[in-house]
Amino acid sequence: MPPDGSARPGVAxxxxxxxxxxxxTTAQAQGTAQPQAAFQTRGALYKFRRFLIRTGPAYLFILxxxxxxxxxxxxxxxxxxxxxxxxxxxxxxxxxxxxPWVGFANFVQGLDPGGFLGGRFWRALWxxxxxGAVTITAGYVIxxxxxxxxxxxxxxxxxxxxxxxxxxxxxxxxxxxxxxxxFQARIxxxxxxxxxxxxxxxxxxxxxxxxxxxxVMLAAIWKGWxxxxxxxxxxxxxxxxxxxxxxxxxxxxxxxxxxxxxxxxLAPVTRILILVSILWNYNAFNQFYVMLGKDPGPAADVPxxxxxxxxxxxxxxxxxxxxxxxxxxxxxxxxxxxxxALRAAERGQA
Amino acid sequence: MPTAVLERRPPGRSGKRNIVxxxxxxxxxxxxxxxxxxxxxxxVSGSFKSSVELQAADVTRPGQxxxxxxxEPTLDNxxxxxxxxxxxxxxxxxxxxxxxxxxLATTLALLAAYALSRWAFPGRNxxxxxxxxxxxxxxxxxxxxxxxxxxxLRNQFGIQLRDTYVGMIxxxxxxxxxxxxxxxxxxxxxxxxxxxxxxxxxxxxxxxxxxxVLLPLxxxxxxxxxxxxxxxxxxxxxxxSVLTGTSTRTVAVGLLEYITAHEARWTMMMAASIIVSVxxxxxxxxxxxxxxxxxxxxxxxx
Numbered sequence: 001m002p003p004d005g006s007a008r009p010g011v012a013x014x015x016x017x018x019x020x021x022x023x024x025t026t027a028q029a030q031g032t033a034q035p036q037a038a039f040q041t042r043g044a045l046y047k048f049r050r051f052l053i054r055t056g057p058a059y060l061f062i063l064x065x066x067x068x069x070x071x072x073x074x075x076x077x078x079x080x081x082x083x084x085x086x087x088x089x090x091x092x093x094x095x096x097x098x099x100p101w102v103g104f105a106n107f108v109q110g111l112d113p114g115g116f117l118g119g120r121f122w123r124a125l126w127x128x129x130x131x132g133a134v135t136i137t138a139g140y141v142i143x144x145x146x147x148x149x150x151x152x153x154x155x156x157x158x159x160x161x162x163x164x165x166x167x168x169x170x171x172x173x174x175x176x177x178x179x180x181x182x183f184q185a186r187i188x189x190x191x192x193x194x195x196x197x198x199x200x201x202x203x204x205x206x207x208x209x210x211x212x213x214x215x216v217m218l219a220a221i222w223k224g225w226x227x228x229x230x231x232x233x234x235x236x237x238x239x240x241x242x243x244x245x246x247x248x249x250x251x252x253x254x255x256x257x258x259x260x261x262x263x264x265x266l267a268p269v270t271r272i273l274i275l276v277s278i279l280w281n282y283n284a285f286n287q288f289y290v291m292l293g294k295d296p297g298p299a300a301d302v303p304x305x306x307x308x309x310x311x312x313x314x315x316x317x318x319x320x321x322x323x324x325x326x327x328x329x330x331x332x333x334x335x336x337x338x339x340x341a342l343r344a345a346e347r348g349q350a
Numbered sequence: 351m352p353t354a355v356l357e358r359r360p361p362g363r364s365g366k367r368n369i370v371x372x373x374x375x376x377x378x379x380x381x382x383x384x385x386x387x388x389x390x391x392x393x394v395s396g397s398f399k400s401s402v403e404l405q406a407a408d409v410t411r412p413g414q415x416x417x418x419x420x421x422e423p424t425l426d427n428x429x430x431x432x433x434x435x436x437x438x439x440x441x442x443x444x445x446x447x448x449x450x451x452x453x454l455a456t457t458l459a460l461l462a463a464y465a466l467s468r469w470a471f472p473g474r475n476x477x478x479x480x481x482x483x484x485x486x487x488x489x490x491x492x493x494x495x496x497x498x499x500x501x502x503l504r505n506q507f508g509i510q511l512r513d514t515y516v517g518m519i520x521x522x523x524x525x526x527x528x529x530x531x532x533x534x535x536x537x538x539x540x541x542x543x544x545x546x547x548x549x550x551x552x553x554x555x556x557x558x559x560x561x562x563v564l565l566p567l568x569x570x571x572x573x574x575x576x577x578x579x580x581x582x583x584x585x586x587x588x589x590x591s592v593l594t595g596t597s598t599r600t601v602a603v604g605l606l607e608y609i610t611a612h613e614a615r616w617t618m619m620m621a622a623s624i625i626v627s628v629x630x631x632x633x634x635x636x637x638x639x640x641x642x643x644x645x646x647x648x649x650x651x652x
Contacts (some may be wrong), residue, residue, distance in 0.1 A: 018557050051439060054469075055469050055470070055471040055472075057472075058463075058465040058468070058469035058471040058474075059471065060461045060464060060465075061461045061465035061556075062461070062465040062466070062477065064457075064461055064462070065459065065461065065462035065527060065531060066460045066462070066477070068458055068523060068524060069480075069481070069484065069522075069524060069528075070519075071519065071524075072492075072496075072520060072524030073487075073492070073524055074480075075486045075491050076496055076499060077487065077491065077492065077495070079493055079495035079498065079499065080491050080492065080495040083494060083495060083498065085605060085612050088455055089496070093497075093498055093502075095502075095505075096502060103586070115613060124553050133530050146382055147380055149375070149379065149382070152375075160379065160383070162635065163383060163386060163387070164382065164383070164386055165634075166386060166387075166390065166631075167389075169630060169631065169634045170579075170587045170627055170630070170631075171584060171601075171630055172585050172586055172587060172602070172603060172624075173601070173602040173603070173605050173606065174605065174623040174626055174627050177606070177619060177623055178389045178390075178392065178393045178620070178623060180609075181392065181393075181396060181423065181616050181619070181620065182389060182392055184616075185409075186407070186408050186409060186410070187404055187408070187409070187416050187616070188406045188409070189388075189416070190414075191393055191409045192409045192415050192416060192476070195409050195410070195415075199537060201505070202409060203409055203412060218481060222385070222386075222389070226386075241556070248456065255610035266635075279486040281487050282488060283489055283490075285489070285587065286585075286587045286588070287492070289588075289591070290606060291589060294398070298364070302587065303488075303490070304488070304489070306488065307490045307494075308493075308588070308591075308592070309496075310513045311493075311494050312497070312592055317494055317497075317498060320494050321491075321494050321495075322492075324488055324490045324491040324494065325491065326489055326492070327488045327491070328487055328491055329487065331486055331580060332486075333485070335486060336446050348445075
């Protein structure tokens with residue numbers, strides 16, 4: 001009695017599979033010779049073998065990806081957390097394992113709101129949260145408006161869709177360099193227009209000081225909304241047309257159709273979109289680094305730029321790691337709060 | 351009441367309102383397209399201006415404002431694009447690193463996605479969760495240990511990873527992998543298992559099934575993942591700013607060298623920006639259909 005005579009794909013491969021071939025034939029040969037005995041005495045081993053034959057190849061296939069991620073994700077992450085508890089500078093960096101343990105000193109230095117660095121860190125965390133709140137909201141609203149606008153047939157639709165994706169696919173450093181050019185005080189487009197409209201009398205310095213974060217916001221919204229529009233467009237296409245038709249028969253206004261059909265039907269897509277946007281936002285780096293340089297100043301500093309400076313200009317690896325561990329913690333907490341709030345909202349609806 | 355229905359429907363479809371509706375639609379569309387295209391227009395116009403013209407420009411002096419049409423259009427910025435900043439070398443570096451990342455990451459992701467899609471093995475869910483969770487970790491958290499690790503490997507074992515193509519390809523592959531695995535898995539899941547079984551009956555090995563049966567069917571997914579990996583490598587700034595050096599600097603960070611503390615070469619930077627964008631835009635428009643469906647399904651599911 002061949003115990004694994006089923007037709008499931010993992011088993012069917014036993015004759016041909018690269019790994020499965022030899023053990024399968026031996027097991028089968030012995031199984032036919034003395035079926036009962038083989039099955040009973042070698043039960044555990046047999047089961048293990050069968051498991052190897054069936055699912056072994058799966059492990060072989062994920063092995064390269066797992067080892068790559070182990071090497072470049074999990075081990076460095078563990079290393080990063082360890083380093084946060086060590087005093088590592090330029091001189092001890094090549095013998096990092098010998099560097100002295102300092103307990104939570106790095107965290108204290110990096111997080112103490114009264115200290116210089118800690119103050120900058122909390123300010124940076126606030127800046128990036130404010131930045132995200134504005135850019136994600138604006139990006140979602142604009143993305144939704146454009147997705148609704150394009151959700152009809154018209155000549156040249158494909159071309160228009162391609163054009164509105166341009167900001168999304170343009171490399172970050174190119175897009176933000178152009179915006180940096182546009183925001184230049186003396187030769188920039190923004191000041192030129194504002195002067196012509198009579199809104200300002202003399203050029204505004206956009207990229208230094210307290211205006212900087214708003215300039216970056218505008219550029220980031222310009223770059224970010226096409227992605228929201230893209231995702232929402234795909235979501236819109238999944239809404240059955242009949243829903244709108246029956247609502248129209250019932251006399252629902254355009255706003256009511258949007259409020260009670262479109263929005264609820266887009267809720268699943270929206271959830272993922274917002275979650276992903278929030279997480280990406282806390283990693284925000286490119287827009288600030290390209291438009292404002294290594295040190296955007298306290299009013300526009302974000303955690304990534306601050307940590308980068310502290311680590312690779314001051315060579316304070318321990319403090320940099322401590323701050324990035326805290327950043328990771330903030331992101332984890334936010335994700336959990338967001339997911340929990342969603343679940344609560346779903347329960348409330350049901 | 352059918353009459354009531356008929357009464358309510360026509361107003362939205364009557365000819366007059368239809369025309370007004372289309373006019374509004376056209377205006378809105380024009381506004382959207384303008385907002386999208388203005389920065390590109392400014393970039394192109396800037397790239398044809400002479401640096402003298404730009405230096406003389408001043409928004410405060412009427413008649414001297416920067417103009418949309420270059421007063422004396424010139425190709426000098428394109429001709430001299432490589433003179434102050436070695437942008438062509440950076441272009442080559444980016445091409446090598448991005449292509450390497452694309453090949454390596456797509457291959458590894460394909461194998462892993464195949465296993466996730468076709469086997470229910472112990473640890474599968476844990477693995478998927480860990481793949482997804484790496485996506486939400488801050489990049490900067492990895493950068494510091496990378497730097498320490500690379501420095502340590504060089505000093506202890508003489509293995510040079512910093513400022514090498516191999517080091518950058520490994521780094522970028524790791525960042526492209528999670529999203530690629532999730533995306534490819536959803537593509538493979540959509541291919542019926544019966545096809546695998548047929549091929550198995552015909553005596554095909556596991557690898558053979560993957561490459562001869564699934565690969566052609568999953569081509570849209572594979573293409574979009576490959577493009578995603580390439581663009582990721584092309585655009586990345588944070589790691590490139592620390593881990594690349596003179597011999598591997600990529601365009602994403604090299605582009606910033608046009609602006610120094612002493613001199614702002616905006617016109618050349620705009621010309622270089624156009625050159626740098628071309629490979630990405632060409633790749634994307636070439637494969638727009640694949641990439642959009644891939645990105646959307648990845649984003650919506652992942």
